[in-house]
Each structure stands twice: as structure tokens, then as C-alpha cells.
Amino acid sequence: MDTNSTLPTNGRATAREGVDGMSSASEIRKPAQLPSRFDVPVSAIGPLFRARLDRIFPCRVDFDxxxxxxxxxxxxxxxxxxxRLVRLYVHDTEQGRRPLEELFDTFLHEIAHHLEYTEPGSFSAxxxxxxxxxxxxxxxxxxxxxLKYRWVCLQS
Ligand SMILES: [Zn+2]
Structure with missing residues (x-):
């Protein structure tokens, strides 16, 4: 299985993957938010997230x-x-545009999958x-x- 999908399972917890029907992990789901009219344009999300990632962990192997x-x-x-493709879905069927920080959270999650395959040695594995x-x-x-620790450190 080389495809990971990020899927919420119910209102309370979020299972990032459910390809095999197993939720080996869950996260607390953020409360629903109205789309912000100040969100960056969709076309700017990719460059923005890549720039953020460069500041916390420059990947040795590039990704799409x-x-x-x-x-x-x-x-x-x-x-x-x-x-080596990271895909983010920016629109929720009912809620519209997903909040930027939720999208970045998903981005880091998928980047962690990229890194676990391409450079586990960078993390003492x-x-x-x-x-x-x-x-x-x-x-x-x-x-x-x-990744999350480095991002948080950068904010403070
Ligand atoms: Zn995952």
C-alpha cells in the first residue's frame, strides 16, 4: 500500500488514514470554523507551505x-x-474553504510520510x-x- 489518505472518521476524533479500515491514530478535531475572507489565495498555499517547511526541515528529496x-x-x-506527491484538499463539501492552519497541519502530516520513506536516517531511524x-x-x-516541535519553536 503506497497511498495514504487523510480521513476524519467521526465528529470527535480524526483518523488520518483509513485505507485498511484501521485507525491506528486519532486527533482531536478542531471546532468548525467559517471560512475566513482573508484566507490567502489557493495558488499561494503551495509556495507558502514550502517556504514554511524550508525553515523547519529542508527535505533532501523533493516532492510534488x-x-x-x-x-x-x-x-x-x-x-x-x-x-512522491503530497496532495491537500482545500475545500470541505459543507464548510467551504478549510482554515489555513488546518491545511498546514495536514501538510506536515503528509510530509512526515514523505520523510519516513525518503530519509528515515535523518531522524535516527x-x-x-x-x-x-x-x-x-x-x-x-x-x-x-x-516537525511540529520545530514549527512551534519558530513561533515563539
Ligand atoms: Zn498518515
Whole structure:
């Protein structure tokens, strides 16, 4: 399985992937927000997120980024390993434009998948730690934690 989709499962918790029907991880879902009229243009999201990432972790292996305007009800994003493609879905079917910081959160999540495949050694891991049937390895969580930590440090 080389495709990861980011899917909320219910109103309370968010399972980032459900490809195999298992939710090995969950997150607290943010309260619904009205789309901000001050959101950056969709065309600016990709360059903005790449610039943010460069400040916290310059990737050794480049990736493609598709900021997709097709409205989705459940899927927030995905990483396609064979194409090294990160995809973000910016529109919610009911709520409209997803908040920028929620999109960035999804972006970091998918980048963590990219990094777990392309440079696990950068995170003191010998190899990608994927276990068949489980969407998120320990290495994945270590990488995502490090990315989020660096981003938070940059804000303060
Ligand atoms: Zn994931």
C-alpha cells in the first residue's frame, strides 16, 4: 500500500488514514470554523507551505505538491509514495474553504510520510518502520512530532 489518505472518521476524533479500515491514530478535531475572507489565495498555499517547511526541515528529496480544489467531505489529504506527491484538499463539501492552519497541519502530516520513506536516517531511524496493516509507524510519529516541535519553536 503506497497511498495514504487523510480521513476524519467521526465528529470527535480524526483518523488520518483509513485505507485498511484501521485507525491506528486519532486527533482531536478542531471546532468548525467559517471560512475566513482573508484566507490567502489557493495558488499561494503551495509556495507558502514550502517556504514554511524550508525553515523547519529542508527535505533532501523533493516532492510534488498538489493543492487540490475539489471539495471533499472526509479526505483532507494524501501522500502518494510512488510519485512522491503530497496532495491537500482545500475545500470541505459543507464548510467551504478549510482554515489555513488546518491545511498546514495536514501538510506536515503528509510530509512526515514523505520523510519516513525518503530519509528515515535523518531522524535516527535505520529504515522506514512501516508495519504491514498499520498506517503510522513509530518513525512516522517521531518525524511528525519533530516537525511540529520545530514549527512551534519558530513561533515563539
Ligand atoms: Zn498518515
Amino acid at each position: 505538491l498538489d493543492v487540490n480544489v475539489r471539495a471533499t467531505a472526509r479526505v483532507l489529504g494524501g501522500y502518494y509514495r510512488s510519485r 535505520r529504515a522506514c518502520g512501516r508495519v504491514p496493516g498499520r498506517m503510522h509507524s513509530r518513525v512516522f510519529w517521531k518525524i511528525l512530532g519533530e
